[in-house]
Amino acid sequence: MKAKQRLLVISVLLTFLICMSLIVQSYIFKKDAEEVVVYWGMTGGKVYEIQQKLKQWGYYDGPIDGIYGAKTFDAVKKFQAKNGLAVDGTVGKQTAAAMGINLGTASGGGGVSAPSRGGGGARGDGDVYLLARAVHGEARGEPYLGKVAVAAVILNRVADPRFPNTIAGVIYQPGAFTAVSDGQINLTPDEESLRAARDALNGWDPTYGAIYYYNPAKATSSWIWSRPVHLVIGKHHFAT
Amino acid sequence: MRPRLGWFVSGLLFVALIITGVWGYNQHMQNIDYNNRTNNLYEKSFYELVGHVSNIETELSKMMVSSDQGQNIRMLSDVWRQAEFAGSNLGQLPLRHMALDKTSTFLSQLSDYCRYLTIKAGEGKPLTIEEMENLKELYNSCINLANELKVLEDSVNKGTLSWQDIRDKGNEKLEDVSQDLVTRQFTKIEETSIEYPTLIYDGPFSETLLKPKKLNIQGSNIDYREAEKIAIEFIGKDRVEKAGKGAETQGTIESWGINLETNDGEGPLYVSVSKKGGKVISVISEGIVQNTQIDYKEAEKRAKDFLEEKGYKDMEITYGQHHDGTAVFNFAFTQDDVIIYPDLIKVKVSLGTGNIIGFEAMNYLTAHRDRDLKEPKLSLEEAKKLVNNNLDITSERLAIIPNRGGDEILCYEFKGKFGEDNFIVYINADTGKEENILKY
Numbered sequence: 001m002k003a004k005q006r007l008l009v010i011s012v013l014l015t016f017l018i019c020m021s022l023i024v025q026s027y028i029f030k031k032d033a034e035e036v037v038v039y040w041g042m043t044g045g046k047v048y049e050i051q052q053k054l055k056q057w058g059y060y061d062g063p064i065d066g067i068y069g070a071k072t073f074d075a076v077k078k079f080q081a082k083n084g085l086a087v088d089g090t091v092g093k094q095t096a097a098a099m100g101i102n103l104g105t106a107s108g109g110g111g112v113s114a115p116s117r118g119g120g121g122a123r124g125d126g127d128v129y130l131l132a133r134a135v136h137g138e139a140r141g142e143p144y145l146g147k148v149a150v151a152a153v154i155l156n157r158v159a160d161p162r163f164p165n166t167i168a169g170v171i172y173q174p175g176a177f178t179a180v181s182d183g184q185i186n187l188t189p190d191e192e193s194l195r196a197a198r199d200a201l202n203g204w205d206p207t208y209g210a211i212y213y214y215n216p217a218k219a220t221s222s223w224i225w226s227r228p229v230h231l232v233i234g235k236h237h238f239a240t
Numbered sequence: 241m242r243p244r245l246g247w248f249v250s251g252l253l254f255v256a257l258i259i260t261g262v263w264g265y266n267q268h269m270q271n272i273d274y275n276n277r278t279n280n281l282y283e284k285s286f287y288e289l290v291g292h293v294s295n296i297e298t299e300l301s302k303m304m305v306s307s308d309q310g311q312n313i314r315m316l317s318d319v320w321r322q323a324e325f326a327g328s329n330l331g332q333l334p335l336r337h338m339a340l341d342k343t344s345t346f347l348s349q350l351s352d353y354c355r356y357l358t359i360k361a362g363e364g365k366p367l368t369i370e371e372m373e374n375l376k377e378l379y380n381s382c383i384n385l386a387n388e389l390k391v392l393e394d395s396v397n398k399g400t401l402s403w404q405d406i407r408d409k410g411n412e413k414l415e416d417v418s419q420d421l422v423t424r425q426f427t428k429i430e431e432t433s434i435e436y437p438t439l440i441y442d443g444p445f446s447e448t449l450l451k452p453k454k455l456n457i458q459g460s461n462i463d464y465r466e467a468e469k470i471a472i473e474f475i476g477k478d479r480v481e482k483a484g485k486g487a488e489t490q491g492t493i494e495s496w497g498i499n500l501e502t503n504d505g506e507g508p509l510y511v512s513v514s515k516k517g518g519k520v521i522s523v524i525s526e527g528i529v530q531n532t533q534i535d536y537k538e539a540e541k542r543a544k545d546f547l548e549e550k551g552y553k554d555m556e557i558t559y560g561q562h563h564d565g566t567a568v569f570n571f572a573f574t575q576d577d578v579i580i581y582p583d584l585i586k587v588k589v590s591l592g593t594g595n596i597i598g599f600e601a602m603n604y605l606t607a608h609r610d611r612d613l614k615e616p617k618l619s620l621e622e623a624k625k626l627v628n629n630n631l632d633i634t635s636e637r638l639a640i641i642p643n644r645g646g647d648e649i650l651c652y653e654f655k656g657k658f659g660e661d662n663f664i665v666y667i668n669a670d671t672g673k674e675e676n677i678l679k680y
Contacts, residue, residue, distance in 0.1 A: 005245060008249060009245070009248075009249060012249050012252050012253055012256070013252070015253075015256055016252055016255070016256045020259065063562070063563060063564070065563060065564060143508075144507075144508070144510070144524070144525070144526040145486070145487065145510045145524055148524055161344065161345040161348030161349055161352075162340075162341045162342075162344050162345050162348075163331070163344065164327065164328060164331035164344075165324075165327065165328070165348065166328075169328060169331050170331075172332075173331050173332070174332065174333065174334035174335070174407060175334060175335075175407065191528075191564070192526060194564075195526055195527065195563075195564065196526075198563060199524065199588075199598070202568055202586060202600075203586055203600055203602070203603075204522060204524055204586075204598070204600050205602070206487065206489075206510065206512065206522070206524060207489070208489055208491070208492070208493040208495075208602070209452055209453070209491075209492070209493075228490075228491060229490070230489050230490055230491045231487045231488060231489040231490065231497075232487060233487045240452075240491065
């Protein structure tokens with residue numbers, strides 16, 4: 001009897017705690033997001049922006065690759081020393097303000113993507129990053145070839161009149177990619193995805209013009225099965 | 241002892257219930273709020289789409305009765321712009337893209353075609369009878385599209401349509417999807433309303449460009465064994481540790497895939513060899529480079545030597561870039577000192593080992609052929625006079641460039657500076673028209 005009572009008390013306490021933590025969580029997360037600091041080891045759109053600014057002003061001479069490495073670190077320190085900021089090599093609120101960069105609350109970085117049709121037009125680094133995020137969300141765990149292929153499909157769609165004419169338009173077309181629907185696209189892309197995106201933008205297309213792909217184990221649409229499959233890489237079937 | 245414990249437990253449960261209730265209510269309200277916001281975005285896209293299509297209809301109808309060139313330019317450019325917006329709005333609706341294929345193509349081509357006509361009219365050339373006929377057909381399709389959209393607009397106005405439901409249904413099977421009004425309406429548009437002429441003109445969505453590219457390679461078909469041999473030979477026998485069958489492609493471009501493991505630490509190379517004629521179309525690898533030991537100049541030389549060794553003679557570097565310890569070079573074919581940009585090959589070099597880790601010859605293999613280069617009608621000096629005086633010319637030569645419609649044009653290429661910026665200006669070698677300006 002005693003044991004049963006104790007069990008009851010414990011379970012009630014547990015339920016109570018879980019409820020409380022759930023509620024507290026949703027508020028804490030909101031708070032966390034407000035303080036964004038960019039530091040060594042980070043990658044992404046904000047790093048691109050920082051590198052671009054620093055390069056423009058002559059503090060930085062490395063590649064604008066969106067990767068916060070030693071060179072970026074040194075350049076940030078130089079910038080901070082010159083501008084009378086605390087020299088710590090990380091870009092917080094004040095350093096960002098001095099650079100004229102809005103760190104915002106999101107980690108993703110868009111950048112301007114010029115509408116590029118049919119392979120023409122200028123493609124900025126923002127496009128590389130956005131494409132890399134889509135690749136990371138859609139093809140994590142796939143071989144490198146499969147990642148380049150997914151990026152190539154997105155670019156093939158941009159050039160196809162049946163689809164929107166910009167990279168962002170294609171990626172964010174409702175229901176077009178599961179990684180966009182479930183938010184996985186917001187993960188920070190790894191180096192491999194960035195490389196794959198860049199290769200695809202440079203013209204490598206292992207699919208030779210595919211505009212669809214699907215995972216036969218997960219595909220729910222009967223329509224997609226009717227498309228002629230061109231090749232299979234990893235779990236993905238690529239089709240036109 | 242016992243009643244106190246009972247009170248304690250039920251009290252705690254009661255508090256927990258209240259807190260959970262409040263929390264749940266908040267979540268519910270938040271959910272409604274988010275639903276409204278997404279729904280509003282969908283509605284905005286939809287209403288804008290309807291607005292643009294009806295504006296296009298009006299402008300095209302005015303085109304039918306206008307006889308003034310200046311008016312035509314204004315109306316054509318308006319249609320071009322509005323069709324572009326309409327296409328973008330359409331892409332934001334939560335419908336399966338299969339239902340939108342034709343409508344989207346229609347808007348893309350309409351925008352593209354009107355862009356072409358705007359530019360043409362801007363050059364002082366009047367529209368031909370055929371182009372007017374095309375516009376008339378496009379106008380008729382546009383009327384149908386606008387009418388079908390109005391049916392939808394009515395039900396959106398009545399509030400009987402929830403985009404959220406459509407979005408959710410969009411994830412189900414096609415049979416179910418066709419039940420909802422929006423998809424049904426769009427399917428109707430796809431099946432009956434839109435008929436448009438085959439548009440062949442100088443633009444990226446021209447019918448001629450939408451046909452898939454074909455390899456221009458002669459020779460007989462090879463089997464996988466031969467392809468593997470070719471791939472190993474291409475990369476270099478001494479670099480290859482292991483070879484295995486990779487992704488095979490079918491369709492307009494048939495190729496064998498070979499995965500090669502290398503001994504230089506460059507990771508697997510994915511080689512694609514054409515089934516017909518056995519040419520290497522592309523080599524892809526991730527190219528993770530830890531320490532760079534080769535400088536950019538040296539990499540450039542390696543890329544050039546590699547191409548020559550593989551039998552690609554008379555290739556000239558046109559562009560280079562480097563990222564993360566790898567360098568990518570673009571090469572174009574030259575014939576009698578004329579640089580032929582459509583015959584493009586890309587080579588990627590590791591700045592760690594200096595080895596070739598990427599290759600892409602799709603453009604070259606589809607475009608390259610024996611060309612009969614004609615003498616230009618304009619001399620270099622004549623063409624030079626046509627370049628804007630602001631450009632400080634640093635180099636000049638003849639070049640063949642692709643135009644927007646995929647045709648090749650012979651041009652004089654002038655590289656030069658304006659302030660700190662570098663530009664390339666292309667002057668048509670026969671007509672003197674300024675075909676293109678690139679900034680790099």
